[in-house]
Amino acid sequence: MAVYSRNVFSLSIIVVLFFLIMLSFTEAREHLVGGKNDSWKIPSSESDSLNHWAEKRRFLVGDSLVWKYDGKTDSVLEVSKRDYVTCNTTSPIKVHNDGNTKIVLKHSGAYYFISGAKGHCEQGQKLIVVTLSDKNMRFMGAPAPSPAQIDGPAVAPTSNAATLKASLVVAFGVLVGFWL
Numbered sequence: 001m002a003v004y005s006r007n008v009f010s011l012s013i014i015v016v017l018f019f020l021i022m023l024s025f026t027e028a029r030e031h032l033v034g035g036k037n038d039s040w041k042i043p044s045s046e047s048d049s050l051n052h053w054a055e056k057r058r059f060l061v062g063d064s065l066v067w068k069y070d071g072k073t074d075s076v077l078e079v080s081k082r083d084y085v086t087c088n089t090t091s092p093i094k095v096h097n098d099g100n101t102k103i104v105l106k107h108s109g110a111y112y113f114i115s116g117a118k119g120h121c122e123q124g125q126k127l128i129v130v131t132l133s134d135k136n137m138r139f140m141g142a143p144a145p146s147p148a149q150i151d152g153p154a155v156a157p158t159s160n161a162a163t164l165k166a167s168l169v170v171a172f173g174v175l176v177g178f179w180l
Contacts, residue, residue, distance in 0.1 A: 028062035030102070033127065040069040040076065040115070042123045050127040059131045064104050065111075071099030075116030078103070084112035084128065087121035108133035 033039055034053050043049045059065075067076050075097035077089055095116065096103070105111065108131050115125035 028060070028064065028104075030064045030066050031057060031059065033065055033067045037068040040067050040074065040125070042115075042120055042125045046124075049124055054127060054129050059105055059129055061105060061108055061131055061133050063131070064102050065129060067096070067101040069099055069101075071097050073117060074120070076101050076103075077114050077116045079112050079114055081110065081112055084114060084126060087114060087126070089114065089116055089118075089121065092116075105129070105131040107131065 034050055039050060039053070046052075069076070075095060077092035077096075078094040079088070079092050082088070083091065097116065103111075111129045111131065113127045113129070114121040117125070
C-alpha cells in the first residue's frame with residue numbers, strides 16, 4: 001500500500017509541475033521595442049532597422065509592445081499599411097507621445113507603426129509587428145513570416161517555445177504511461 005501511495009503522490013507532483021510549466025508558456029509578454037530603451041530612433045543602417053528586430057520575435061495576441069523615447073521630440077503613430085508605406089503622419093489610427101508607450105496587441109495580423117517626428121519615417125524609423133493568434137501556435141514547422149511580405153492574417157512560425165511545449169506533452173504522456 002505504501003508503494004501505491006508513493007506512486008500516486010509522485011504522479012500528482014508531476015501533474016502539478018506539468019500544468020505550471022504549460023501555464024508559463026501561455027502568459028502574455030512585454031516586448032521592449034528594439035530590446036533597449038533608446039531603440040525608437042532613425043536606424044544607422046538597414047541592419048539596425050526595428051523590422052529586423054521584430055522578424056526575430058514571436059508576438060502573440062495579448063502581448064504588449066513598450067517604447068521608451070523622448071516624448072518631447074518624438075511620438076509613436078499606429079497607422080494603416082498604406083500610411084506606413086507612404087510615411088503619412090496626417091491620419092494615424094492612434095497617436096502616442098508620452099515617452100513610455102505600451103500597446104497591447106489585441107488581434108492577430110500586422111500592426112504598423114511610424115515615427116511622428118518630421119522626416120523620421122522616411123529615414124526608416126518605423127516598425128511592422130505581426131501578431132499570431134493562440135490557435136496558430138498549434139501549427140509548428142511553418143517558417144516565420146517577414147513583415148515586409150505580410151498582406152493578411154499572420155501564419156504560424158516555428159517556435160522553440162511551441163516545440164518545447166509539444167515535447168513536454170509527449171514526455172508527460174510517457175511518464176503517465178509508466179505509472180498506469
